[in-house]
Amino acid sequence: MAAVAETLETVQAANDGGYKWGFETDIAMEFAPKGLSEDIVRFISAKKNEPDWLLEWRLKAYAHWLKMEEPEWAAVSYPKIDYQDAYYYAAPSNKVVPKSLDEVDPELLRTYEKLGIPVQEQQRLQGIAVDMVFDSVSVATTFKDRLAKEGIIFCSISEAVQEHPELVRQYLGSVVPQGDNYFACLNSAVFTDGSFVYIPKGVRCPMELSTYFRINAKSTGQFERTLIIAEAGSYVSYLEGCTAPMRDENQMHAAVVELVAMDDASIKYSTVQNWYPGDSEGKGGIYNFVTKRGACRGARSKISWTQVETGSAITWKYPSCMLLGDDSVGEFYSVAVTNNHQQADTGTKMWHVGRNTRSTIVSKGISAGQAQNTYRGLVKISPKAVGARNFTQCDSLLIGDKCGAHTVPYIENRCATAKVEHEATTSRIAEDQLFYCRSRGLTQEEAVGLIVNGFCREVLKELPMEFAVEAQKLLAISLEGSVG
Amino acid sequence: MLKIEGLTAEIDGKPILKGIDLEIPTGEIHAIMGPNGSGKSTLSYVLSGREGYEITGGSATYNGLDLLAMEPEERAGSGVFLAFQYPVELPGVGNANFLRTAVNAVRKHKGEPEIDAMQFLKLARTKIKALQMSDDMLKRNVNVGFSGGEKKRNEVLQMALLEPTLAILDETDSGLDIDALKIVADGVNAMRGANFSSLVITHYQRLLDYIVPDRVHVLMGGRIVKSGGPELALALEAEGYAKVAA
Numbered sequence: 001m002a003a004v005a006e007t008l009e010t011v012q013a014a015n016d017g018g019y020k021w022g023f024e025t026d027i028a029m030e031f032a033p034k035g036l037s038e039d040i041v042r043f044i045s046a047k048k049n050e051p052d053w054l055l056e057w058r059l060k061a062y063a064h065w066l067k068m069e070e071p072e073w074a075a076v077s078y079p080k081i082d083y084q085d086a087y088y089y090a091a092p093s094n095k096v097v098p099k100s101l102d103e104v105d106p107e108l109l110r111t112y113e114k115l116g117i118p119v120q121e122q123q124r125l126q127g128i129a130v131d132m133v134f135d136s137v138s139v140a141t142t143f144k145d146r147l148a149k150e151g152i153i154f155c156s157i158s159e160a161v162q163e164h165p166e167l168v169r170q171y172l173g174s175v176v177p178q179g180d181n182y183f184a185c186l187n188s189a190v191f192t193d194g195s196f197v198y199i200p201k202g203v204r205c206p207m208e209l210s211t212y213f214r215i216n217a218k219s220t221g222q223f224e225r226t227l228i229i230a231e232a233g234s235y236v237s238y239l240e241g242c243t244a245p246m247r248d249e250n251q252m253h254a255a256v257v258e259l260v261a262m263d264d265a266s267i268k269y270s271t272v273q274n275w276y277p278g279d280s281e282g283k284g285g286i287y288n289f290v291t292k293r294g295a296c297r298g299a300r301s302k303i304s305w306t307q308v309e310t311g312s313a314i315t316w317k318y319p320s321c322m323l324l325g326d327d328s329v330g331e332f333y334s335v336a337v338t339n340n341h342q343q344a345d346t347g348t349k350m351w352h353v354g355r356n357t358r359s360t361i362v363s364k365g366i367s368a369g370q371a372q373n374t375y376r377g378l379v380k381i382s383p384k385a386v387g388a389r390n391f392t393q394c395d396s397l398l399i400g401d402k403c404g405a406h407t408v409p410y411i412e413n414r415c416a417t418a419k420v421e422h423e424a425t426t427s428r429i430a431e432d433q434l435f436y437c438r439s440r441g442l443t444q445e446e447a448v449g450l451i452v453n454g455f456c457r458e459v460l461k462e463l464p465m466e467f468a469v470e471a472q473k474l475l476a477i478s479l480e481g482s483v484g
Numbered sequence: 485m486l487k488i489e490g491l492t493a494e495i496d497g498k499p500i501l502k503g504i505d506l507e508i509p510t511g512e513i514h515a516i517m518g519p520n521g522s523g524k525s526t527l528s529y530v531l532s533g534r535e536g537y538e539i540t541g542g543s544a545t546y547n548g549l550d551l552l553a554m555e556p557e558e559r560a561g562s563g564v565f566l567a568f569q570y571p572v573e574l575p576g577v578g579n580a581n582f583l584r585t586a587v588n589a590v591r592k593h594k595g596e597p598e599i600d601a602m603q604f605l606k607l608a609r610t611k612i613k614a615l616q617m618s619d620d621m622l623k624r625n626v627n628v629g630f631s632g633g634e635k636k637r638n639e640v641l642q643m644a645l646l647e648p649t650l651a652i653l654d655e656t657d658s659g660l661d662i663d664a665l666k667i668v669a670d671g672v673n674a675m676r677g678a679n680f681s682s683l684v685i686t687h688y689q690r691l692l693d694y695i696v697p698d699r700v701h702v703l704m705g706g707r708i709v710k711s712g713g714p715e716l717a718l719a720l721e722a723e724g725y726a727k728v729a730a
Contacts (some may be wrong), residue, residue, distance in 0.1 A: 431535065434554060435534050436568065436571070438532070438533070438556035438590065439534075439568075440560055440590075441586050441592075442557055442589050446589065449587060450582065454575055455576055457575070
């Protein structure tokens with residue numbers, strides 16, 4: 001309930017222009033030369049002082065990418081991207097690698113504080129450890145020592161490459177192979193940073209782990225890579241948040257996230273994506289081309305994706321689960337909001353391989369303005385997946401008469417004992433609902449916020465508390481001015 | 485005091501209200517009775533600000549405020565409450581959350597401080613008890629899966645919480661059994677007082693046995709054709725609209 005009150009406050013606070021994360025941090029930066037080439041790949045690898053095997057891995061990906069073509073099957077349209085017209089590496093030009101928070105440039109910490117991220121470990125009440133990724137590099141990670149006592153590794157992937165090369169080498173690209181798709185392949189060649197999480201056998205991670213991605217520099221793409229490994233019987237809840245300054249240009253964000261869950265392990269992965277969506281005319285905004293996939297390798301393992309996607313000019317994202325272990329469970333809970341000229345083509349893939357594997361998909365798409373919102377999902381059941389079950393529910397909510405909602409479910413079932421269910425609805429915010437709320441004293445915007453939050457409830461309740469509050473606020477702000 | 489003068493309104497170019505004159509002094513309860521299609525619901529929607537009705541003439545003021553110029557939420561904030569004939573379902577929105585949001589919205593209009601979740605629960609439980617309802621009401625989603633009677637009771641609960649000074653009840657008695665009818669009537673009677681006025685719109689005299697009005701008006705063909713005391717309602721019940729209004 002407090003969250004709704006807070007939603008209202010935020011809506012009022014944001015009346016002056018919506019996207020309040022659109023500021024730019026003025027800090028000395030170091031860039032790679034503009035453009036993309038084998039030299040740039042070598043430059044990035046050298047900057048990070050990477051071992052030869054990783055440079056080779058990158059170069060192999062780059063060579064493969066050159067032969068690939070940009071996918072065109074998604075229901076999104078945008079001008080051809082000039083991959084030579086962007087920077088692939090941008091980092092605060094801090095010569096020394098900070099060893100602790102005290103050594104991090106205060107200007108950077110202020111940036112994160114301004115975004116509402118708990119950067120100081122003193123803020124223990126938050127119970128969240130944070131890795132802060134600023135453009136191409138991780139600038140700080142909190143609670144590392146505390147977590148290390150449990151044997152948990154939580155650091156930037158660059159650091160993991162140096163400190164735990166054996167783990168990185170074993171798992172990198174094992175869930176999302178280099179050649180998986182165009183954007184994942186590009187990421188494999190030029191990824192600059194991201195988070196690395198390793199939870200040892202039987203350990204329940206005592207706090208929420210989170211990464212906060214911030215694109216700051218102009219004309220820069222962010223290519224991060226996240227790898228989470230949960231050993232047998234372990235549990236981790238991981239959150240990510242994203243924002244960027246308001247700019248007229250489009251910037252690219254092409255991330256790869258790989259999750260591995262062994263026997264009885266459980267990974268809960270939550271995203272609140274709030275990249276700059278572009279202005280009301282559709283100018284600017286982030287192109288969010290992301291590949292997220294989890295492998296439930298062990299028996300009874302579980303991977304749960306929850307996403308609230310409110311930002312980005314274009315979202316192309318299908319967090320997926322490969323249900324390999326018997327009795328493993330995959331979940332996908334999604335709220336995707338598109339307003340003005342935003343386009344989202346998002347959904348999931350549930351690939352049932354093990355016996356008695358189960359998957360649940362709940363997708364809530366909200367479309368306003370002239371936006372297009374597509375759910376695209378694949379449920380694939382292999383012949384060996386005896387007793388597999390899937391339940392899919394896709395609900396779309398339309399606000400106004402110029403937007404679109406589309407549902408594209410693919411079901412490939414090769415197993416006679418599998419059970420697959422799909423439900424879909426499309427509705428509008430009814431005039432009588434708005435009037436009912438307004439006759440009780442709520443403003444139009446408060447009414448829309450309330451109704452939309454009600455529509456998304458099933459998904460929002462999956463989010464960790466702190467994020468649920470944040471997400472409710474975002475929903476209200478994203479839809480501001482969409483009615484009447 | 486509610487003052488309506490020469491009010492005319494139409495929907496899609498079709499005139500519905502054809503010149504309503506009505507005054508409800510503060511502290512009084514007036515009933516409007518009339519056959520189907522006479523404009524009863526239109527009058528309640530026009531007074532509470534629903535879209536889709538074009539006001540073509542006349543005025544409606546409440547305590548000197550030009551009601552027709554105000555947004556629906558401003559009217560609510562000024563003490564006007566509409567109990568819906570068909571309360572609307574809000575899937576996924578918890579009733580407690582909705583009620584508290586509404587209470588705080590109205591308090592804010594009045595310049596009163598908002599109340600927190602604990603204060604609200606305490607207040608809501610008191611009202612629920614007084615209305616002989618169940619706490620269960622708070623846990624469910626707004627009107628979703630409510631029976632007809634439960635929906636109407638929820639309207640009365642909202643009224644009790646929002647403490648309006650002018651309550652418009654749009655056929656709140658329709659579809660209610662006698663027990664529910666009494667609960668609704670008790671809810672209204674509990675609010676009766678020097679600072680509370682109400683416009684009770686109904687088809688049947690039955691409700692007026694429980695909520696005894698100060699005045700009764702007969703609405704037919706978009707005009708008030710006859711006004712009188714409570715005895716007018718009895719005459720209508722006995723002889724029908726056509727005869728009484730003739």
